Amino acid sequence: MSTNMLPILPGATLGVLGGGQLGRMFVHAAQAMGYFTVVLDPDPASPAGRVSHHHIQSAYDDPDGLRQLASLCAAVTTEFENVPAVALAALAGRCTVSPAARAVAVAQNRAEEKAHFTTCGVPCAPYAVIETPEQMASADQSLFPGILKTSRMGYDGKGQARVQTPAELATAWDAMGRAPCVLEQLLPLALECSVIVARGADGHSVHLPLQRNLHRDGILAVTEVYEENVPLALMQQALAAAKSIADELEYVGVLCVEFFVLEGGRLVVNEIAPRPHNSGHYSVDACDVSQFELQVRTLAGLPLTPPRQHSAAIMLNLLGDLWFAQGEAPQDPPWAQVLALPGTHLHLYGKEQARHGRKMGHLNVTAASAAQARSTALQAAALLGLPAF
Incomplete structure:
Protein backbone atom coordinates (compact mmCIF):
# COMPACT_ATOMS: atom_id res chain seq x y z
CA MET A 1 0.00 0.00 0.00
CA SER A 98 -2.75 -5.61 3.74
CA PRO A 99 -1.07 -7.07 5.61
CA ALA A 100 1.63 -7.66 2.99
CA ALA A 101 2.72 -11.16 1.99
CA ARG A 102 6.14 -10.66 3.62
CA ALA A 103 4.65 -9.92 7.04
CA VAL A 104 2.27 -12.87 6.86
CA ALA A 105 5.13 -15.16 5.76
CA VAL A 106 7.11 -14.20 8.89
CA ALA A 107 4.13 -15.02 11.12
CA GLN A 108 3.67 -18.36 9.32
CA ASN A 109 7.14 -19.60 10.28
CA ARG A 110 8.15 -19.75 13.94
CA ALA A 111 11.87 -19.73 13.13
CA GLU A 112 11.54 -16.59 11.01
CA GLU A 113 9.24 -15.06 13.60
CA LYS A 114 11.78 -15.55 16.41
CA ALA A 115 14.59 -14.20 14.23
CA HIS A 116 12.44 -11.11 13.66
CA PHE A 117 11.98 -10.65 17.41
CA THR A 118 15.75 -10.76 17.83
CA THR A 119 16.17 -8.13 15.10
CA CYS A 120 13.70 -5.90 16.97
CA GLY A 121 15.58 -6.34 20.25
CA VAL A 122 12.50 -7.91 21.86
CA PRO A 123 13.35 -10.91 24.09
CA CYS A 124 11.72 -14.29 23.42
CA ALA A 125 12.17 -17.72 25.01
CA PRO A 126 15.56 -19.37 24.35
CA TYR A 127 15.14 -21.71 21.39
CA ALA A 128 16.80 -23.86 18.75
CA VAL A 129 15.74 -24.56 15.18
CA ILE A 130 15.19 -28.31 14.60
CA GLU A 131 15.18 -29.10 10.88
CA THR A 132 17.82 -31.85 10.58
CA PRO A 133 18.85 -34.88 12.67
CA GLU A 134 22.12 -33.08 13.41
CA GLN A 135 20.30 -30.06 14.84
CA MET A 136 18.13 -32.34 16.95
CA ALA A 137 21.12 -34.27 18.30
CA SER A 138 22.99 -31.08 19.18
CA ALA A 139 20.11 -29.31 20.97
CA ASP A 140 21.48 -27.49 24.01
CA GLN A 141 20.73 -29.18 27.33
CA SER A 142 19.57 -25.84 28.75
CA LEU A 143 16.49 -26.05 26.52
CA PHE A 144 15.12 -29.00 28.51
CA PRO A 145 12.43 -29.23 29.67
CA GLY A 146 11.09 -27.61 26.54
CA ILE A 147 8.24 -27.39 24.05
CA LEU A 148 8.70 -28.66 20.51
CA LYS A 149 6.56 -26.68 18.06
CA THR A 150 6.14 -27.15 14.33
CA SER A 151 7.46 -24.11 12.49
CA ARG A 152 4.35 -23.89 10.34
CA MET A 153 0.58 -24.44 10.68
CA GLY A 154 0.45 -24.63 14.48
CA TYR A 155 -2.27 -22.78 16.42
CA ASP A 156 -4.44 -23.21 19.52
CA GLY A 157 -1.94 -25.64 21.02
CA LYS A 158 -1.80 -27.85 17.91
CA GLY A 159 1.56 -29.04 16.56
CA GLN A 160 3.18 -28.88 20.01
CA ALA A 161 4.66 -31.38 22.43
CA ARG A 162 6.37 -31.01 25.80
CA VAL A 163 9.73 -32.77 25.99
CA GLN A 164 11.77 -33.40 29.12
CA THR A 165 14.85 -35.07 27.61
CA PRO A 166 16.72 -35.47 24.30
CA ALA A 167 15.12 -38.93 23.95
CA GLU A 168 11.63 -37.42 24.26
CA LEU A 169 12.62 -34.77 21.73
CA ALA A 170 13.57 -37.46 19.22
CA THR A 171 10.29 -39.30 19.77
CA ALA A 172 8.21 -36.12 19.47
CA TRP A 173 10.03 -35.00 16.32
CA ASP A 174 9.41 -38.40 14.71
CA ALA A 175 5.73 -38.15 15.68
CA MET A 176 5.58 -34.78 13.88
CA GLY A 177 6.94 -36.38 10.73
CA ARG A 178 10.30 -34.66 11.20
CA ALA A 179 8.74 -31.43 10.00
CA PRO A 180 10.75 -28.23 10.57
CA CYS A 181 10.32 -27.26 14.24
CA VAL A 182 11.62 -25.01 16.97
CA LEU A 183 12.46 -26.24 20.45
CA GLU A 184 11.67 -23.60 23.10
CA GLN A 185 12.82 -23.65 26.68
CA LEU A 186 9.87 -24.14 29.02
CA LEU A 187 9.60 -20.96 31.07
CA PRO A 188 7.94 -20.42 34.48
CA LEU A 189 4.90 -18.30 33.58
CA ALA A 190 3.16 -15.90 35.94
CA LEU A 191 0.60 -14.73 33.39
CA GLU A 192 -0.03 -14.13 29.68
CA CYS A 193 -1.03 -10.93 27.93
CA SER A 194 -1.39 -9.48 24.45
CA VAL A 195 -1.39 -6.19 22.58
CA ILE A 196 -3.34 -5.39 19.43
CA VAL A 197 -1.71 -2.75 17.23
CA ALA A 198 -3.23 -1.14 14.14
CA ARG A 199 -0.63 0.44 11.83
CA GLY A 200 -1.35 2.45 8.72
CA ALA A 201 0.65 2.74 5.50
CA ASP A 202 2.01 6.09 6.72
CA GLY A 203 3.59 4.39 9.75
CA HIS A 204 1.12 5.87 12.22
CA SER A 205 -0.13 3.30 14.72
CA VAL A 206 -2.68 3.06 17.51
CA HIS A 207 -3.36 0.24 19.94
CA LEU A 208 -6.01 -1.29 22.13
CA PRO A 209 -5.43 -1.55 25.90
CA LEU A 210 -3.22 -4.39 27.15
CA GLN A 211 -5.19 -7.63 27.43
CA ARG A 212 -4.60 -10.16 30.22
CA ASN A 213 -5.27 -13.69 28.99
CA LEU A 214 -5.94 -17.13 30.42
CA HIS A 215 -5.48 -20.22 28.24
CA ARG A 216 -6.83 -23.71 28.86
CA ASP A 217 -5.46 -26.64 26.84
CA GLY A 218 -3.70 -24.20 24.54
CA ILE A 219 -6.90 -22.29 23.65
CA LEU A 220 -7.71 -18.79 24.90
CA ALA A 221 -10.44 -19.08 27.55
CA VAL A 222 -10.68 -15.69 29.29
CA THR A 223 -9.50 -12.15 28.51
CA GLU A 224 -9.66 -9.40 31.15
CA VAL A 225 -9.22 -5.75 30.21
CA TYR A 226 -9.41 -2.96 32.75
CA GLU A 227 -7.09 -0.52 34.53
CA GLU A 228 -4.31 -2.20 36.49
CA ASN A 229 -4.96 -5.66 35.03
CA VAL A 230 -1.15 -5.74 34.83
CA PRO A 231 1.45 -3.38 36.39
CA LEU A 232 1.92 -0.07 34.54
CA ALA A 233 5.62 -0.61 33.78
CA LEU A 234 4.86 -4.00 32.25
CA MET A 235 2.08 -2.51 30.14
CA GLN A 236 4.39 0.20 28.80
CA GLN A 237 7.07 -2.37 27.99
CA ALA A 238 4.60 -4.58 26.10
CA LEU A 239 3.18 -1.65 24.12
CA ALA A 240 6.66 -0.48 23.11
CA ALA A 241 7.69 -4.00 22.10
CA ALA A 242 4.54 -4.51 20.00
CA LYS A 243 5.09 -1.20 18.20
CA SER A 244 8.72 -2.10 17.50
CA ILE A 245 7.69 -5.46 16.03
CA ALA A 246 5.08 -3.81 13.78
CA ASP A 247 7.43 -1.01 12.68
CA GLU A 248 10.30 -3.36 11.80
CA LEU A 249 7.93 -5.36 9.57
CA GLU A 250 6.62 -2.13 8.01
CA TYR A 251 3.30 -3.70 8.89
CA VAL A 252 -0.02 -2.38 7.57
CA GLY A 253 -3.10 -3.76 9.25
CA VAL A 254 -4.11 -5.17 12.64
CA LEU A 255 -1.43 -7.18 14.43
CA CYS A 256 -1.72 -9.10 17.70
CA VAL A 257 1.46 -9.64 19.73
CA GLU A 258 1.23 -12.25 22.48
CA PHE A 259 3.53 -12.11 25.52
CA PHE A 260 4.51 -14.27 28.47
CA VAL A 261 5.15 -12.64 31.84
CA LEU A 262 7.59 -14.81 33.77
CA GLU A 263 7.76 -15.38 37.49
CA GLY A 264 9.83 -12.43 38.64
CA GLY A 265 8.09 -10.04 36.22
CA ARG A 266 10.22 -10.35 33.06
CA LEU A 267 8.36 -9.95 29.76
CA VAL A 268 9.08 -12.15 26.72
CA VAL A 269 7.27 -12.24 23.40
CA ASN A 270 5.57 -15.50 22.43
CA GLU A 271 4.20 -15.03 18.90
CA ILE A 272 2.41 -12.70 16.53
CA ALA A 273 -0.86 -13.06 14.62
CA PRO A 274 -1.22 -10.87 11.48
CA ARG A 275 -4.94 -10.29 11.97
CA PRO A 276 -7.51 -9.51 14.65
CA HIS A 277 -7.37 -11.89 17.60
CA ASN A 278 -9.64 -13.60 20.11
CA SER A 279 -8.18 -11.47 22.89
CA GLY A 280 -9.47 -8.33 21.14
CA HIS A 281 -13.09 -9.43 20.84
CA TYR A 282 -14.08 -7.42 23.93
CA SER A 283 -13.37 -4.23 21.96
CA VAL A 284 -16.64 -4.54 20.03
CA ASP A 285 -18.61 -3.83 23.21
CA ALA A 286 -16.09 -2.05 25.47
CA CYS A 287 -14.32 0.41 23.14
CA ASP A 288 -15.44 3.18 20.82
CA VAL A 289 -13.38 1.67 17.98
CA SER A 290 -13.19 -2.13 17.74
CA GLN A 291 -10.31 -4.19 16.39
CA PHE A 292 -12.44 -4.97 13.33
CA GLU A 293 -13.12 -1.31 12.57
CA LEU A 294 -9.36 -0.76 12.89
CA GLN A 295 -8.87 -3.55 10.34
CA VAL A 296 -11.25 -1.78 7.95
CA ARG A 297 -9.54 1.57 8.51
CA THR A 298 -6.01 0.27 7.92
CA LEU A 299 -7.11 -1.61 4.78
CA ALA A 300 -8.96 1.40 3.36
CA GLY A 301 -6.30 3.96 4.30
CA LEU A 302 -8.67 5.85 6.61
CA PRO A 303 -7.42 7.87 9.61
CA LEU A 304 -6.54 5.89 12.72
CA THR A 305 -7.88 7.37 15.94
CA PRO A 306 -6.78 5.90 19.29
CA PRO A 307 -9.47 3.53 20.61
CA ARG A 308 -10.95 4.56 23.96
CA GLN A 309 -12.16 1.90 26.38
CA HIS A 310 -15.36 3.06 28.08
CA SER A 311 -16.12 -0.07 30.17
CA ALA A 312 -14.20 -2.67 32.11
CA ALA A 313 -14.49 -5.90 30.14
CA ILE A 314 -14.09 -9.65 30.37
CA MET A 315 -14.40 -12.02 27.41
CA LEU A 316 -15.31 -15.70 27.81
CA ASN A 317 -14.54 -17.98 24.87
CA LEU A 318 -17.43 -20.35 24.04
CA LEU A 319 -16.36 -23.74 22.70
CA GLY A 320 -18.59 -26.46 21.30
CA ASP A 321 -18.17 -28.47 24.53
CA LEU A 322 -20.85 -26.24 26.12
CA TRP A 323 -23.47 -27.77 23.82
CA PHE A 324 -22.70 -31.26 25.21
CA ALA A 325 -22.86 -30.42 28.92
CA GLN A 326 -26.05 -32.52 29.32
CA GLY A 327 -24.90 -35.57 27.36
CA GLU A 328 -24.08 -36.83 23.88
CA ALA A 329 -26.93 -35.02 22.12
CA PRO A 330 -26.15 -31.30 21.63
CA GLN A 331 -28.37 -28.85 23.51
CA ASP A 332 -28.28 -25.07 23.49
CA PRO A 333 -26.63 -23.53 26.56
CA PRO A 334 -28.87 -21.46 28.90
CA TRP A 335 -28.59 -18.23 26.92
CA ALA A 336 -31.69 -16.63 28.46
CA GLN A 337 -30.26 -16.97 31.97
CA VAL A 338 -26.88 -15.68 30.87
CA LEU A 339 -28.39 -12.69 29.05
CA ALA A 340 -30.44 -11.81 32.13
CA LEU A 341 -27.16 -10.72 33.74
CA PRO A 342 -26.44 -7.00 33.25
CA GLY A 343 -23.72 -6.11 30.77
CA THR A 344 -23.63 -9.44 28.92
CA HIS A 345 -23.19 -9.42 25.13
CA LEU A 346 -23.47 -12.73 23.26
CA HIS A 347 -21.66 -13.20 19.95
CA LEU A 348 -22.27 -16.50 18.11
CA TYR A 349 -20.46 -17.20 14.87
CA GLY A 350 -23.17 -18.86 12.77
CA LYS A 351 -21.54 -22.29 12.70
CA GLU A 352 -24.06 -25.01 11.90
CA GLN A 353 -22.67 -27.77 14.10
CA ALA A 354 -21.18 -27.68 17.58
CA ARG A 355 -18.12 -29.87 18.14
CA HIS A 356 -15.83 -30.38 21.10
CA GLY A 357 -13.05 -27.78 20.98
CA ARG A 358 -14.68 -25.80 18.16
CA LYS A 359 -14.94 -22.03 18.68
CA MET A 360 -18.67 -21.31 18.51
CA GLY A 361 -18.78 -17.80 19.92
CA HIS A 362 -17.79 -15.57 22.81
CA LEU A 363 -19.48 -13.68 25.62
CA ASN A 364 -18.40 -10.14 26.42
CA VAL A 365 -19.18 -8.78 29.87
CA THR A 366 -18.95 -5.01 30.38
CA ALA A 367 -19.35 -3.03 33.58
CA ALA A 368 -18.46 0.26 35.25
CA SER A 369 -15.76 -1.40 37.35
CA ALA A 370 -13.41 -4.37 37.17
CA ALA A 371 -14.98 -5.89 40.29
CA GLN A 372 -18.47 -5.71 38.79
CA ALA A 373 -17.29 -7.16 35.46
CA ARG A 374 -15.59 -10.06 37.26
CA SER A 375 -18.63 -10.75 39.43
CA THR A 376 -20.95 -10.91 36.42
CA ALA A 377 -18.49 -12.93 34.32
CA LEU A 378 -18.10 -15.48 37.11
CA GLN A 379 -21.89 -15.80 37.37
CA ALA A 380 -22.09 -16.34 33.60
CA ALA A 381 -19.30 -18.90 33.74
CA ALA A 382 -21.12 -20.82 36.47
CA LEU A 383 -24.35 -20.86 34.45
CA LEU A 384 -22.42 -22.20 31.44
CA GLY A 385 -20.50 -24.78 33.44
CA LEU A 386 -17.16 -23.07 32.79
CA PRO A 387 -14.41 -23.13 35.43
CA ALA A 388 -13.95 -20.07 37.64
CA PHE A 389 -10.91 -17.90 37.02
Missing part, protein backbone atom coordinates in the same frame (compact mmCIF):
# COMPACT_ATOMS: atom_id res chain seq x y z
CA SER A 2 1.49 3.34 -1.02
CA THR A 3 1.84 5.96 1.70
CA ASN A 4 0.36 8.66 -0.57
CA MET A 5 -2.65 6.67 -1.73
CA LEU A 6 -6.07 8.23 -1.47
CA PRO A 7 -8.35 6.54 1.04
CA ILE A 8 -10.81 3.93 -0.21
CA LEU A 9 -14.11 5.45 0.82
CA PRO A 10 -17.38 3.76 1.86
CA GLY A 11 -19.28 2.51 -1.16
CA ALA A 12 -16.25 0.62 -2.43
CA THR A 13 -15.83 -3.15 -2.08
CA LEU A 14 -13.41 -4.75 0.37
CA GLY A 15 -12.38 -8.40 0.31
CA VAL A 16 -11.16 -10.92 2.85
CA LEU A 17 -9.37 -14.23 2.39
CA GLY A 18 -10.92 -16.64 4.86
CA GLY A 19 -14.50 -17.22 5.90
CA GLY A 20 -14.25 -17.93 9.62
CA GLN A 21 -15.52 -15.91 12.54
CA LEU A 22 -12.82 -13.25 12.25
CA GLY A 23 -13.78 -12.72 8.63
CA ARG A 24 -17.44 -12.57 9.65
CA MET A 25 -16.76 -9.81 12.19
CA PHE A 26 -14.62 -7.92 9.64
CA VAL A 27 -17.52 -8.12 7.17
CA HIS A 28 -19.96 -6.81 9.79
CA ALA A 29 -17.64 -3.87 10.59
CA ALA A 30 -17.09 -3.04 6.92
CA GLN A 31 -20.78 -3.19 6.12
CA ALA A 32 -21.63 -0.98 9.10
CA MET A 33 -19.26 1.63 7.65
CA GLY A 34 -20.92 1.44 4.23
CA TYR A 35 -18.62 -0.91 2.31
CA PHE A 36 -19.58 -3.85 0.14
CA THR A 37 -17.75 -7.08 0.92
CA VAL A 38 -16.40 -10.20 -0.76
CA VAL A 39 -15.26 -13.36 1.03
CA LEU A 40 -13.09 -16.02 -0.60
CA ASP A 41 -13.36 -19.35 1.19
CA PRO A 42 -13.80 -22.95 -0.01
CA ASP A 43 -16.54 -23.73 2.54
CA PRO A 44 -20.03 -23.07 1.13
CA ALA A 45 -21.33 -22.56 4.69
CA SER A 46 -18.48 -20.39 5.98
CA PRO A 47 -19.57 -17.95 8.73
CA ALA A 48 -18.24 -14.92 6.82
CA GLY A 49 -19.45 -16.05 3.42
CA ARG A 50 -23.00 -16.36 4.70
CA VAL A 51 -23.19 -12.67 5.68
CA SER A 52 -21.12 -11.11 2.87
CA HIS A 53 -22.46 -9.48 -0.28
CA HIS A 54 -20.39 -11.92 -2.34
CA HIS A 55 -18.88 -15.32 -1.55
CA ILE A 56 -16.28 -16.78 -3.90
CA GLN A 57 -16.14 -20.49 -3.15
CA SER A 58 -12.60 -21.51 -4.07
CA ALA A 59 -9.27 -22.56 -2.59
CA TYR A 60 -7.05 -19.75 -1.33
CA ASP A 61 -4.42 -20.48 -3.97
CA ASP A 62 -6.84 -20.95 -6.88
CA PRO A 63 -5.80 -18.51 -9.68
CA ASP A 64 -9.35 -18.11 -11.00
CA GLY A 65 -10.75 -17.39 -7.55
CA LEU A 66 -8.02 -14.85 -6.84
CA ARG A 67 -8.59 -13.13 -10.19
CA GLN A 68 -12.31 -12.90 -9.46
CA LEU A 69 -11.60 -11.49 -5.99
CA ALA A 70 -9.22 -8.86 -7.36
CA SER A 71 -11.71 -7.85 -10.07
CA LEU A 72 -14.39 -7.13 -7.47
CA CYS A 73 -12.32 -5.46 -4.73
CA ALA A 74 -10.46 -2.23 -4.18
CA ALA A 75 -8.52 -3.85 -1.33
CA VAL A 76 -8.11 -7.29 0.28
CA THR A 77 -7.11 -8.47 3.74
CA THR A 78 -6.85 -11.86 5.46
CA GLU A 79 -8.57 -13.28 8.52
CA PHE A 80 -6.06 -15.98 9.45
CA GLU A 81 -2.31 -16.43 9.09
CA ASN A 82 -2.31 -19.72 7.20
CA VAL A 83 -3.64 -18.21 3.99
CA PRO A 84 -0.76 -18.82 1.54
CA ALA A 85 1.52 -15.79 1.43
CA VAL A 86 1.93 -16.39 -2.32
CA ALA A 87 -1.81 -15.74 -2.73
CA LEU A 88 -1.42 -12.34 -1.06
CA ALA A 89 1.58 -11.58 -3.27
CA ALA A 90 -0.41 -12.49 -6.39
CA LEU A 91 -3.29 -10.24 -5.34
CA ALA A 92 -0.93 -7.34 -4.57
CA GLY A 93 -0.24 -6.97 -8.27
CA ARG A 94 -3.93 -6.24 -8.89
CA CYS A 95 -5.27 -4.40 -5.82
CA THR A 96 -4.31 -3.06 -2.41
CA VAL A 97 -3.41 -5.86 0.02
